[in-house]
Amino acid sequence: MSNKKRFKQPPKNKDSKIGVPDDKLSIPPEQQPPIFSLRYLEGEYCLTKCDKDDQAAFALKLHRLSKLTWSQIHSQDRHKLGYEKISRDAIKAPIPNFITEDVNFIAFRFSGMKPMVGYRDGAIFYVIWLDRNFTLYDHS
Template sequence: MSKNNRRKIIPPQDESISISLNHIYKENYPLFCFKYLSETSISTCRDHKFFFEFLIRLQKISQLGWPEIRTAPRHGFGMESISVDQIKPQLPACITPDVRKLHIFRATGDNHPFIGLQIDRIFRVLFIEANFGDIYDHE
């Protein structure tokens, strides 16, 4: 690349949204990890709207931060716990026997859940339930 064609970072127009590494390490917002995501339930889902709504939901949850999530309604943008014994599919190997509870968020506005485990700021998504009852029995 010639000197004139090198890529550069353009500073943000609004200084209030500038990001520094120091700021990122202090934030208390959820980070979502899909490394351990099971294909159970989502492998046969062909509803593109469902996945679009899920992405929008992740964005909204991410904007709240963990303190706000803890006080939000469970069928809104909050989360609730579920016993690992209630999960129908086999849990991924990363879930050790000492883990007794997982966490549930709503994946879409119609209350389809996604299930995972929060450790610090990271929420490890294990299952996304595209069809009610695929991952656990709903009461």
């Protein structure tokens, strides 16, 4: 028999579930920090296509933004911690089929002036494109 000590398993509670705490459900999205989803990043505008410096800058930007509420972000400069709206017609890459016509795109800057473009749904920001080469839309 081994001399290793074993830890006792905590008792399982049948009612415990992982989910959103009740107090978070009553807070309006504008007063919550953003939740970032990378679920739909792929292709030429994916994180894997970025160099290591851009990947690190992306992680730092998400960290900084996650410390602010959407309301605070909205009041920031668009080239700093704020964002700007991007016209759907300006997007040159194919727009995924699941994104309906009523969805508005916004861009944050993640590495210098390089934009990450996606859309917001409540407190969640879905990153769709990382425009590291400034080819996703006309930047003039």
